Amino acid sequence: MPRNVCLWWSLLTLFVLPVAFSVGDDTSSEPPPNLVVIFVDDLGYGDLGCYGHPTIRTPHLDRMAQQGTRFTQFYVAANVCTPSRAGLLTGRYPIRSGMVEGMIPRRVLFPDDTIGLPAEEVTIAEVLKQRNYATKAIGKWHLGHLPEFLPTTQGFDSYFGVPYSNDMDHVRGNDERPAYWNVPLMRDSEIVERPADQNTLTKRYTLEAVEFVREHPENPFFLYLAHTMPHIPLFRSKEFTDISLRGLYGDVVEEIDWSVGQVLEALRESNCAQRTLVLFTSDNGPWLVQNEAGGSAGLLRGGKGSTWEGGMREPMIAWWPGHVPANRVSAELITSLDLLPTAAALANAPLPDRPLDGYNMLPLLEGKEDSPRDTFVYHRGAHSHAIRKGPWKAHFINQTSYPTKDPVHYDPPLLYHLEKDPSEKYNVAENHPEVVAELRQLFEQHVEEIARLPNPFAATKP
Incomplete structure (x- = not known):
């Protein structure tokens, strides 16, 4: 080989090839962790076995708490559905997005409302899309049912669920037909069933969630599983009929517990558990005026609609094998407003350029630091x-x-x-x-x- 060719080859191997290989290494590096948020409706602080309920059996959530961390001072952004969901998804007090009574016609959005979460708001899904996450929303949305306000306009690749509360669209009965709930079930922006068979909603949401997990064994994903239950009217599938000592409400919660177990098992079977943070909580406290059809806030005062502790302090369980400490109970102050900054830190994604009311709680979840929050x-x-x-x-x-x-x-x-x-x-x-x-x-x-x-x-x- 001529001397000048040898010189050029030496320079090439010294400077150019290492750069090329380093680029290849970046593209083959580990993907960021997955995020699963399981958000149920109207569950009380005292409605789970691991939070002290004496007759509702929740073995899967109890095991999730044993394998992860159970928080005893976790708060949601509001005491009813619409604003609570806005706060969780945006990391901002819901009054900033207008999703509160006084800015919307009622306390929550109804089927005849023509507004929804403003397009300029940035959701967890949109933050994670910056890092190429696959995103899916399943279940109750309640941030606007018109096409321009559905999850597919707010960073979610797909949606399957009911766009608002399951007690809306009530059709009164007469001598010829019984009363019924005319709630639509949607896929993306299309209605696929009306009225939705609410007895099967929890099961169908679960199957949809498990399928999504199995479709993404390697690429990062964000799953927002927002159960319709245990908001009234209460429905459960045939397999969970009359199985709980707590009656119908207990049946419903025990089916949700089964659902959580199915999602966690799908993560294990897909070899995703070690790189998936799962958070379980509820949108607000129990609807106490529903009597036995409502839940329990345990030792806390008040329930849904109030700013007593029972209205806004909720169960919250964090699970991430190898990262979130197992069998830990934390009394640190943490809120649903903190989920968006935490998700951004999890994915190493930029935060939205706007005032946020949440904090990055990833070091707290991993047991490395105390909560940075002292005010709510x-x-x-x-x-x-x-x-x-x-x-x-x-x-x-x-x-x-x-x-x-x-x-x-x-x-x-x-x-x-x-x-x-x-x-x-x-x-x-x-x-x-x-x-x-x-x-x-x-x-x-x-x-x-x-x-x-x-x-x-x-x-x-x-």
Whole structure:
């Protein structure tokens, strides 16, 4: 070989080929972890075996908690369906997106509403699409049922489910036919069944979720499985009829427990478990006025529609073998607002360029750090009702349940030490005026900030 050719070959092997091989190494590196969020409807803090229910059997969720971490101070963004879902998916207090009473015609969206989650909002799915995640939404959406507001316009590749609550579209009966729920079941933007056979919804959602997991054994994916149940009316499949000591409500929860077991097993069988973070929680507390058809908040006060703890503190279980510590119970403060920043950190994806109200909780989930959050504001509709900092919670306004009577205003506010008194029985405001003053200042600052937010639907007629 001529000397000059040898020289060029030496330079090529020294500089060019290593660069080429390093590019190849980047493209063959491990994909980012998967994310599965299982979000049920109207489940109470006390409705699972691992959270103390004496007669509802939840062996799969109990095992998930044993293999992962169970959180005892996890909060959702709102105390009813639509705003809670907006907060989880955007990482922002739902008043920022307008998904609250006072900006939408009612407390939640109804089938005759023509608005939905604004297109400019950025969801977890859209954040993860930056890293080429496959994304799927299954179940209850409730952020707008018109084509321009469905999951497929908010970063999800596909959708299968009911676009709003299962008690909507009620058709009254007469002498010739019985009453029925005319709720549509959709695939992407098309109605595939109406009325949906609600007895089979939990099972069909589960089969759809398992199929999605099995379709993506190697590529990263985000699965948002938002169960319709146990929101009333309650339905369960034939296999789960009359199996629970708790009655119909227990049957429904036990079928959801089975569903969780099926999803986790599909992850194991697809060899995805070691690279999949699974989070299980609910959108708000139990619907107490439904009596036996509603759930239980356990030792917590209040339920759905209220800003007492029972309305917004929910079960939350995190599972990720080899990453989330097993058999751990955490009392760290964490919220559904934190899921979007956590998902972005999980995927090493950029955050949306807008104000966020959540924190990256990945180090907390992995047991490496404490929660970076020490404050949380409890909202009802467009109004701030209460604030928590550390163990202290101050109520400035409250309403008891859903539906509710007129709001009650407190001046001075009620003050509770939640770690000593999670049931909010003992108002200790008189004993801690300095705590009341600090929380009042933080609360008023938040109220002033919220008052400056524009209404995204100001020009929209209901």
